[in-house]
Amino acid sequence: MRTVRWGMIGCGSVTERKSGPAFYKAPGSALVAVMGRRSEAVSDYAERHGIARFYTDAQALIDDPEVDAVYIATPPDSHFSYSMLVAAAGKHCCVEKPMSLNATQSREMQRVFDAAGVHLFVSYYRRSLPRFRKVRQWIEQGCIGDIRHLTWTLTKPASSADISGAINWRTDPTIAGGGYFTDLACHGLDLFQFLLGDIVEVTGFAARQGGLYQAEDAVVAHWRFACGATGMGCWNFVADRREDRVEVIGSQGRINFSVFNDEPLQLCTDTSISLDIPHHPEHIQWHHVLGMNAHIRGESQHPAIAEQALKTDWVMDRILQRC
Numbered sequence: 001m002r003t004v005r006w007g008m009i010g011c012g013s014v015t016e017r018k019s020g021p022a023f024y025k026a027p028g029s030a031l032v033a034v035m036g037r038r039s040e041a042v043s044d045y046a047e048r049h050g051i052a053r054f055y056t057d058a059q060a061l062i063d064d065p066e067v068d069a070v071y072i073a074t075p076p077d078s079h080f081s082y083s084m085l086v087a088a089a090g091k092h093c094c095v096e097k098p099m100s101l102n103a104t105q106s107r108e109m110q111r112v113f114d115a116a117g118v119h120l121f122v123s124y125y126r127r128s129l130p131r132f133r134k135v136r137q138w139i140e141q142g143c144i145g146d147i148r149h150l151t152w153t154l155t156k157p158a159s160s161a162d163i164s165g166a167i168n169w170r171t172d173p174t175i176a177g178g179g180y181f182t183d184l185a186c187h188g189l190d191l192f193q194f195l196l197g198d199i200v201e202v203t204g205f206a207a208r209q210g211g212l213y214q215a216e217d218a219v220v221a222h223w224r225f226a227c228g229a230t231g232m233g234c235w236n237f238v239a240d241r242r243e244d245r246v247e248v249i250g251s252q253g254r255i256n257f258s259v260f261n262d263e264p265l266q267l268c269t270d271t272s273i274s275l276d277i278p279h280h281p282e283h284i285q286w287h288h289v290l291g292m293n294a295h296i297r298g299e300s301q302h303p304a305i306a307e308q309a310l311k312t313d314w315v316m317d318r319i320l321q322r323c
Helices: 020-025 039-049 058-063 076-088 103-116 130-140 160-164 180-196 286-296 306-319
Strands: 004-009 029-035 053-055 069-072 092-095 120-122 147-155 199-207 218-225 230-236 243-250 253-257 265-269 273-276
Touching: 004 020, 004 058, 004 286, 020 029, 020 039, 020 286, 029 039, 029 058, 029 286, 039 053, 053 058, 058 076, 069 076, 076 092, 076 103, 092 286, 103 120, 103 306, 120 306, 130 180, 130 253, 130 265, 147 180, 180 199, 180 218, 180 230, 180 243, 180 306, 199 306, 218 306
Parallel strands: 004 029, 004 069, 029 053, 069 092, 092 120, 147 230
Antiparallel strands: 147 243, 199 218, 218 230, 243 253, 253 265, 265 273
């Protein structure tokens, strides 16, 4: 399969720049069809992005004989049902993060795809970004010695939409599985396991401090990696300011970086401070798409597979006390 032909279910904001263009611009990749429930919106998307066919029925896109793999770019509550249809059709699949509403659903998704003999990927694209591969390189090279601890603080003020009570699927637990923690923290928790290995013990506590929506808006957690390092996180979405700060503490130095902000990586040792600024690609899922296509062609192993994403779902379930 020299060119992997993708079909895309959902044409929301994430697909406009972050993901959609990567599927049709990346070498060895084509986006041949897109599906959306509203005919006007999906036809407009297809025209603007030069996509040959569009559908308003997901099964029709999945059954399209020119579609080799399906990208599910919808909210988490539909990931399970759509992915089951893709697996039944014997096609490869990528779902947006988080993988589903909870680890129970995700575990069944992985089982079904394994049984069908097709690949299931999850859009944890930070595993493929050059800036985080640089952090992993520093760690593997022993630049800060043995890893002792990781701390992540992520805060932001309530938005005007939050305060007004505007409809937002990201803060509706029935659609998103939680609130902004579920939507955002999964990226970091997955990334940390890519950098430092599996999280094997975790506890957490969640609260509704602002009371602006049904989901949690404040979460704290601590955990232990299999390597013996400890970790701690604080996420608050009704705070005074935006902050995104990660510190990895080692026996001989520290690494500082941000999960979401495009700012310099900082390597601090006893003798020096080094800065590195690997910038994000124009379409942030570019490297993720290249990796999936190479995996499907049997050329290399992609890091953002269902087996890894399931570990992140388990961690979030434990933090939110869903299991």
